[in-house]
Amino acid sequence: MNSVESQLKQSVNDLMSKKEELQAVFDMAANGISILDHNGMFLYANKFFQDMMGYTMEELYTESCISLSAPEYATASETAVAKAIKYGSIENFRKVCVRKSGEHLNASMSLSYLKSRDEIVMITSDITQDIKYQDELKRQVEIEVAKRTEQYEIMCHQSRLAAMGEMIDSIAHQWRQPLNGLGLIVQGLRHMSDNDRLNKEMLEEIEDEIMEKITYMSQTIDDFSSFFRISKKKESFDVLNSIEDAIRLIDGQLKSNAIKIKIILEHGVVRNVVGFPNEFKQVIMNIVHNAMTAIIKNNKEKGLIHIELTLRDGRLNICISDNGGGIDESNFEKIFDPYFSTREDGSGIGLYMSKVIIEHHMQGFLTVQNHKDGTKFCIELKSQELQ
Numbered sequence: 001m002n003s004v005e006s007q008l009k010q011s012v013n014d015l016m017s018k019k020e021e022l023q024a025v026f027d028m029a030a031n032g033i034s035i036l037d038h039n040g041m042f043l044y045a046n047k048f049f050q051d052m053m054g055y056t057m058e059e060l061y062t063e064s065c066i067s068l069s070a071p072e073y074a075t076a077s078e079t080a081v082a083k084a085i086k087y088g089s090i091e092n093f094r095k096v097c098v099r100k101s102g103e104h105l106n107a108s109m110s111l112s113y114l115k116s117r118d119e120i121v122m123i124t125s126d127i128t129q130d131i132k133y134q135d136e137l138k139r140q141v142e143i144e145v146a147k148r149t150e151q152y153e154i155m156c157h158q159s160r161l162a163a164m165g166e167m168i169d170s171i172a173h174q175w176r177q178p179l180n181g182l183g184l185i186v187q188g189l190r191h192m193s194d195n196d197r198l199n200k201e202m203l204e205e206i207e208d209e210i211m212e213k214i215t216y217m218s219q220t221i222d223d224f225s226s227f228f229r230i231s232k233k234k235e236s237f238d239v240l241n242s243i244e245d246a247i248r249l250i251d252g253q254l255k256s257n258a259i260k261i262k263i264i265l266e267h268g269v270v271r272n273v274v275g276f277p278n279e280f281k282q283v284i285m286n287i288v289h290n291a292m293t294a295i296i297k298n299n300k301e302k303g304l305i306h307i308e309l310t311l312r313d314g315r316l317n318i319c320i321s322d323n324g325g326g327i328d329e330s331n332f333e334k335i336f337d338p339y340f341s342t343r344e345d346g347s348g349i350g351l352y353m354s355k356v357i358i359e360h361h362m363q364g365f366l367t368v369q370n371h372k373d374g375t376k377f378c379i380e381l382k383s384q385e386l387q
Helices: 005-029 045-053 071-087 130-195 198-227 239-249 252-258 275-296 329-334 349-362
Strands: 030-038 041-047 089-098 104-114 119-126 235-238 260-267 272-275 303-311 313-321 365-373 374-382
Touching: 005 239, 041 045, 041 275, 045 119, 071 089, 071 104, 089 349, 104 130, 130 198, 235 239, 235 275, 239 252, 239 260, 239 275, 239 303, 239 313, 252 260, 252 349, 260 275, 272 374, 275 303, 275 349, 275 374, 349 365
Parallel strands: 260 303
Antiparallel strands: 030 041, 030 119, 089 104, 104 119, 235 272, 303 313, 313 374, 365 374
16 A cells, blocks of 8 residues: 555545544534535434434434424424525524424524535524423512512502591591581571571571581592592692692691691792602602601690702702601611501501602602701602603
C-alpha cells in the first residue's frame, strides 16, 4: 500500500470515527434532533426523538413533522417549515404532537434551514410537564386571587357596617335639635290653644317652621342613603363638593363637641377627579371622624380640623390636619394595617380601606405624619385635567 492509499484510508477512518462521535452526541442529546427535507419529511431522527414519539427510524421515514402534528396544528406546521426555508430559521414554535400511541404531547420546536443541503434541522423539546405546571400554577393563582377577593369583599362589608354604626350616631346628633324644636312647637301650640291665641297668620308661621325642620331631617336621610349607595362605575366628581357632603354627615357630632372645620382652597386648583365619589366620601369621613375622636379623647377645648386643597407638580393635594395630639411614633408603620387601631373601640378597618380606595381604586397616594400638636393625612390625586 503506497502512502496516498494509506492517507486516504486514514482520512476515511477519521471521517467514520467523527460520524460515530457525532451520532453518539445526537443520540445522547436531551432533546429530539431530526433532519427534514424541504417538505418536512424525516431523513433522520436521534434516539431521543424516536423514544419521545414512539416511532422507529424506519417508521419515521414515511412520516413528516406535519403528519405527526395534531390536526388543528397541521397548517401551522406547514407554515413553520415554509418560514424556516424563507427566513433561514424559526424559534420556539409551539404545537401539539401526536405520538404513535395516540397520546398528545406539547412540544416546542426550533427549525434551521441548511441552504447548501436543502435540509432542515429541527430540535424538539417536550414541554408537556411545563404546560401542566403552568396550568397548575395559574389555577393556584386564581384560587388565591379568589380568596383575596372574598377577603377584600368581607372587609369592605365590615368597613361599611362600621361606617353605618357611626352614621347612626350621626343621625341621632343631626336629628336631636330639630326633634327638640318640633317638641317645643307642639308644646307651644297647646299653650296658645289654651289661651285662644291661635290665628291663621300664626299657624302659617308655625307650619313653615315645622316644614323646614322636617325638610332638614328628610335631607339628612337622603344624604345617608346616597352615601351607602355603591357605584361600580367611575365618574368625574368635584372633590370639594364631596368633602362638604362628607362633613355634613357628621356635622351634628362636630358641633356638639365644639369642633370647627376650616376648608382652605388654593386659587386655581382643579377640583375634578375621576373615581367613586361615595368611596372618596368614606375616606374623608374616616379621617375626619378619627380626628374628631382624637380631639375629644385629648379633651381639647378648641378642637380644630384643617382641610387644605392645593396643587403640587400638577397633582391635587388634600391635606387634613387636626390638633388632637398626634399618633405615637411606634404606630406609624402599622397605622394602615387591617384590624390595627389605636382606639379601644376601633375596628381597624377604616384607614386600611381608605388606603385601598385612594391608592388602588383612584391611583393616588395616602400618607400620614405628625403635625404640630396633631396628625396630618395627605391625599394626592391626579386631577381630571391630567387624566
